[in-house]
Amino acid sequence: MNKKLSIVATSLVTTSILLAACGSNGDTNSNSNGKEKVMLSLWHNYTGDDQRAQTMRAIIEQYQKDHPEVELDVQAIPPDGYRTRLKTVAAANEMPDLFVMWPGVMTKEFQSGNLLQPINELLDSKKEWKDGFLPGSFDGFSIGEDIFSAPIALSPTSILYYNKSILEENGLQPPKTWDELMNAVTVLKEKKITPIALGNKAAWLAQSSIFSSLADRVTGTEWFLKAAAQDGAKFTDPEFVEALTYLQDLGKAGAFQDGFNSIDNTQMEQYFAQGKAAMMIDGGWALTNLAASASKETLEQMGATVLPSIPGGKGDPNTISGVVGTGIGMSSKVKDAKKQAAYDLMYAMAGPDAQKRVLESNQLVSYKVDLDKTKVTPIFAEVYDLVNSVTTTPVYDGVMSSAVADELNNGLQDLLMGGKPEEIAKKVQAAQEKEAK
Template sequence: MDPITTSRRNFLRFTAGAAGLAAGLSACGTSGPQSSGGSSTGGTTASGASYWFLTGAPQEAIRDAQVKRFNDANSGTQIKTTKFQNDAFKQKIKTAIGAGQAPTLIWGWGGGGLKSYVDANQVEDLTGWFGQNAELKNGIFPSAFGAATVSSKIYAMPVETTTPIVLFYDKRSFEKIGAEPPKSWGDIMNLVPKFNEKGIAPFSLGGQSRWTNMMWLEFLFDRIGGPEVFQNIFDGKADGWNDPAAIQALTEVQNLVKANGFIKGFSSITADSNADQALLFTGKAAMMLHGAWTYGNMKTSGGDFVTGGHLGYMNFPPVDGGKGDPSNTVGNPGQYLSISSKATDGEKETAKKFLANNTLDDASVDAWVKSGNIPVVKSAKDKLSSVSDENDKAWLNFVYDTSANAKSFAQSWDQALSPAAAETLLDNIAKLFQLSVTPQQFASNMNAVIGK
């Protein structure tokens, strides 16, 4: 969504031996590193294809290399690329698709944006193609297909990288109260007064940014009711926000607020400034629910917090009696490439050949891992042994295992929903955390925009 700024959901720089794990990809697609856009490379033929994507390091160079490998191997069917800055891309692609003039290959974030393309009959149904390319499909994390699927059909290929939301914690803070990391929601609530008694905030939270609050609800909805609760909302089921599991999740998060579970003044703290991360690595807060993209900044800005072994991390714990599988995660399951339904048969075949041979090939997987990211394929595991820094290696293995083993990987809600519904969501989430709306009022406000 547009309201989210450039620093959000990015892997920031951290070093892993000579390979240099560099700045990574925007994790939710709402922003990214900006550089000059609108440039084009390559040539076209009658059976070639066009491909639009975002600028910014390191992803731009990796995508360029993918196209070059394809063009070098297919002299008669070249792919022409056009590159845009983030905001320009979102405007251009929307206009082009609306006019039936989309590029052959449509880069995107899946979810609500993809659903709008499907509803307008602008993208190809790839379900049958994946059926014919079972080896390719089976090599991709199964959970990555959720945001590529609309009404049980696949309309995009998951590509590039995965970034789950993680429960980070400061091992030093737990030592101060003589406790272990939480294994359940009940443990979390029991830890809150213990940290407060020691003058340590239980959780850091950049609540002014709103989307940071959303991550709590994403996990609680899943852990209490399972992924079908939000899936019903995404599918436009009337009164979906009033599901009993949803009301319980909304109530639980307000219980945490009322128990002083978050840092004092969290509603005025921004995530864009990384102030919430600083509260964790300086020992002012014991825990933080945040995206995997924060690891790099905590390593470079947190002194010996990472290098000294003080950082702990885990998947969100289960809720007692909840239906959600504890392996489930939320965040950004991948990025996505669709094929325009308006392309010629020759262009579509070129695009499918590129998808099959050049987007998740060995060279691409190697490049993503070297950039400090986990690509959406099972073969990435084999690359992690080359990471020389032991902290980085352990971290990347954790991200891999979380993504690969998730029975469900829910896409961030503000990306899964339409822009209008997402803005209403973020506004109401802020009110929920400020205790200015009740869980039932929240549900009623959100039910009013289901399907819009």
């Protein structure tokens, strides 16, 4: 009798082991809750102490608590190195399952490399969420009928921030024209005050926050889009050289502090917040950094406006360059239960509740959310109203390919160190012609 019981017990154990083995399948298996275990990787750049980064990290942590069946491998990469890291794994076709990505060129390049998959299925399953985005929100993330991400932010890039006290104490007003801006630079330099803080170490800032809007003032939007398409306009045209010259004139006048190419945008924002500069030309992303680092009194001294108009310029001066912000992309390799887990995380990070939390972290969003101004800083409320009162023009690196944008970024660094506008224009045009082949 005992021998028979031993044989039955052994058989049961063997069967259990075989069943357990059958439940293991690559990235998925069963957990103690009976749900299929899923392994999911996520790359993001929410590494800072700004309120938006803290909010997004909290959302990711809550997702992990709410989904014990998902084993989340999170890679948090500082913003300045994030794009380079992402492009490196893209070149090797080793994309993470989910990743922060940009609209426009990045979406096109990743889609053409078969690195992305559309999220139409997710958006269509939550129509109220999809319909809550502002008009045009998906344009930069769309190719044909396919939508590859939902934006988590709105990124105006060319806001002129100013310190009210410094300007008033020196008999100045926020400049509305180029002559007023150059006069302000002269007056402030005489008082040994830095007129405009600049942090162009990563090279993109002068292009994204100053030049995209300044050049549009000179050339108009239509010219830029034609030049980018090589359709009846070239970057060697006189109006583009003129735009470069305006930026160089600002540098020659001493508008920026010494060493502006050796500090990044976060250091620039701190420099401005500390009252060491009268103005700063930066994007909407500065607002959440300032909310986390500047005192209440400092924030109350800040104002915001658009860049000054250019005499004889072809562009509308009542504009701000900008794009919808980053979103979460999904690798083309994500399938089955892993795909559903990815959808759940994407919705957690970009759904209505997340959009509201992001807005209240002093970060603009491209979603219909009523702003409770008691929950944000005064300067954020001012920029919120400003952005809603102007139109948006393209950001250069949102339209140009990565290679051409890099050429322009490096060229602008050279320009501000004394490089010739005509030579920089030739290099940008050559890069654009090479890309168009």
